[in-house]
Amino acid sequence: MEQKHIGQRINVTRTSMPPYEEYIKAIRPLWDSHWLTNMGEYHNKFENRLKEYLDVPELSLMVNGHMALEMTIQAFGFPKGSEVVTTPFTFISTTHAIVRNGLDPIFCDIKFDDYTIDETKIEELITEKTVAIVPVHVYGNVCNVEEIDRVAKKYDLKVIYDAAHAFGVKYKNISIGNFGDAAIFSFHATKLFNSIEGGALATGNIELLKKLYDLKNFGIRSEEIVVSVGANAKMNEFQAIMGLCNLDYIEGNRKKRKKIVKRYREWFEKIEGIKLMKINEDANHNFAYFPIIIDNKVYGMTRDELYEKLMVQNIYTRKYFYPITSDQACFKNRYKNVNLTIARYCASRVLLLPLYPELADEDIDRIAGIIKFQGVK
Numbered sequence: 001m002e003q004k005h006i007g008q009r010i011n012v013t014r015t016s017m018p019p020y021e022e023y024i025k026a027i028r029p030l031w032d033s034h035w036l037t038n039m040g041e042y043h044n045k046f047e048n049r050l051k052e053y054l055d056v057p058e059l060s061l062m063v064n065g066h067m068a069l070e071m072t073i074q075a076f077g078f079p080k081g082s083e084v085v086t087t088p089f090t091f092i093s094t095t096h097a098i099v100r101n102g103l104d105p106i107f108c109d110i111k112f113d114d115y116t117i118d119e120t121k122i123e124e125l126i127t128e129k130t131v132a133i134v135p136v137h138v139y140g141n142v143c144n145v146e147e148i149d150r151v152a153k154k155y156d157l158k159v160i161y162d163a164a165h166a167f168g169v170k171y172k173n174i175s176i177g178n179f180g181d182a183a184i185f186s187f188h189a190t191k192l193f194n195s196i197e198g199g200a201l202a203t204g205n206i207e208l209l210k211k212l213y214d215l216k217n218f219g220i221r222s223e224e225i226v227v228s229v230g231a232n233a234k235m236n237e238f239q240a241i242m243g244l245c246n247l248d249y250i251e252g253n254r255k256k257r258k259k260i261v262k263r264y265r266e267w268f269e270k271i272e273g274i275k276l277m278k279i280n281e282d283a284n285h286n287f288a289y290f291p292i293i294i295d296n297k298v299y300g301m302t303r304d305e306l307y308e309k310l311m312v313q314n315i316y317t318r319k320y321f322y323p324i325t326s327d328q329a330c331f332k333n334r335y336k337n338v339n340l341t342i343a344r345y346c347a348s349r350v351l352l353l354p355l356y357p358e359l360a361d362e363d364i365d366r367i368a369g370i371i372k373f374q375g376v377k
Contacts, residue, residue, distance in 0.1 A: 010363055012318045014356040015189045016253055018245035026241045037236040039217075046195070046240040049247060054168070054185075056177040056202035060212050061240070065164050065186025065199030067216070067233040069134075070097040072182050072201050075211040076158055078103055078131045085125050086134040087117040088324035089343045094136055094162050095325040106130070106336050107326045110343045113278040115139065115291075118342070119147040125338065126151075132158040137166035137176060139289040140192075142280055145171060145179040152180075160184065163202075167193045168250065171283045177202030187243060192257075192288040193250050195243030198235050256357035257287035260364060264290055264353065267368035273299025274371070290355045291320070292371075293346060301374055303349045309374055315367055318352040 017023070030036060037043075043061060051059040062068040073084075080102035086094060088107040098105045106125050111118045115138040122133060133152055135143040143161070152159045159180035163169075167185055169176045177183040182205070187198035201212060214221075219228035268274050275293035279285055294303040301309075303319070310317055324340060324347045325331060353367060 006312070007314050007366070009314045009316070010354050010359075010367065011316050012352055012354050013190045014358060015194060016192075016246060016249065016357065018242075018249060023242065023245050026245055027238060030237055030241075035237065037234060039234065040237045040240075042237045042240040042244065043235055046235075046243045046247075047200075049244065050200060053247060053250075054177050054202060055170075055175040056183075057204040058202070058206065058209050059177075060201045060203075060209055060216070061235040062199040062201065062216060063233045063235055063239075064197045065184060065188060066093040066097060067231075068186075068199035068201045069093065069160070069162060069184040070100055071212055071215045071231075071233060072160055072184060072208070073097055073101045073103070073132070073134075075208055075215060076132070076160075076181075081129070082131040083127060083129045084132045084134055085122050085130060087136050087138075087343070088326040088340055089115055089138060089321055089347060090136045090162065090325060091164070091321060092325050092328060093164075094134065095328075095331060098134060099331070103131070104129075104335055105134075105326075105331075107324075107338050107340060107343075109338070109340050110138075110346065112342050112346070114141040114280065115277065115346060116141050116143045117148075119144040119151070122148065122151050123154075125336075126155050126157075130155065130157060132160060134160050134162060135180075136162040136164075137169065139277060139291055140165050140169055140286045141277065142166065142169060142171045142176060142283045149179070164188075164191070164199075165288055166286065167191065167288070168254065168286045169283055171280075175202075178204070181205060182208060187239075192254070192286055193243075193246060195235070195239045195246065198239050198243060253357040254287060257355060258285075260355055260357075260359055261287045261290055263361065263364050264355075264368060267365075267372065268292060271299075271372050273297075287355070289320075290353045291350050292353060294349045294351060296349070303351050306371065306374060307351060310367070310370060313366075313370055315354065315370070317354070319347075319350065320352040322347045322350065 164186035187195040216233035219230035
């Protein structure tokens with residue numbers, strides 16, 4: 001017998017948008033100027049405001065976060081066939097960006113408490129072909145930047161952080177965009193902060209910034225001079241204006257998310273078989289995601305079973321990240337075989353719960369209540 005959905009649909013995320021009238025008023029001047037792209041007025045305003053908000057020395061806007069990462073890796077000019085140590089517990093974009101540059105990802109296992117790359121296992125994966133480390137600040141959790149920096153300096157490696165989940169995060173009062181040789185941010189519609197689509201690179205390396213400008217703008221320096229081969233990865237004015245509008249609401253939204261996370265944690269800290277991620281006390285968390293790990297032997301139900309139970313109740317969660325990128329069809333058995341026990345364990349048990357500023361207390365209680373009473377009593 002087919003089960004019917006119950007209650008109002010609750011999605012895992014909801015795009016944050018400014019008031020309609022505010023955005024319409026903000027884009028009105030574009031009909032006067034007809035300047036919609038090519039580093040226009042609002043692109044430059046957005047770039048400067050983000051640079052100030054993220055407290056980074058230099059920043060370059062891109063059409064999306066993936067191209068920011070792919071082009072940053074390209075800008076370093078690593079020899080084809082070189083190796084990059086990275087995490088498999090990430091969105092597929094991270095691995096694609098490495099492979100599309102003709103480099104081999106060497107997957108490193110993660111830590112069980114915060115799901116970031118296990119810095120104690122990086123060094124054993126380094127060979128004479130290793131050129132870089134691409135760690136990911138997962139769910140806003142900060143990697144062990146000190147140890148990664150030590151290893152990178154010891155072996156003369158570049159460090160490019162995928163900070164797509166870490167917008168606005170600071171570690172020991174230092175913006176996350178200041179660690180490594182570069183840090184990449186994503187402003188996709190599903191993120192904590194969005195510009196519809198969009199992304200950025202933060203760095204203190206002026207030469208890298210110049211190379212990225214050429215890469216994202218066809219290598220064009222003037223109307224008649226093209227200095228290098230490039231692509232088109234510029235952010236347009238509509239995206240920039242959406243980013244400018246949303247930036248005014250980011251702190252308010254973060255506070256609302258913090259309250260939601262607090263309410264979730266009050267529920268789940270008392271439920272056997274559910275593990276919550278560790279919060280780093282040295283970092284200001286951005287409350288972008290709320291993952292739980294289901295221990296089916298204790299909880300009494302698998303992650304997939306709970307996923308289906310919630311869907312019947314019109315509650316849409318996400319298996320984020322599953323499977324790990326090294327196990328995807330396009331990468332499986334192509335690269336060095338490394339023990340990824342913890343990454344696979346977490347990927348097969350992780351469930352991302354709905355989290356967005358407008359999520360009502362009664363919806364949080366409904367979600368948490370269902371999860372509590374589906375498990376062991």
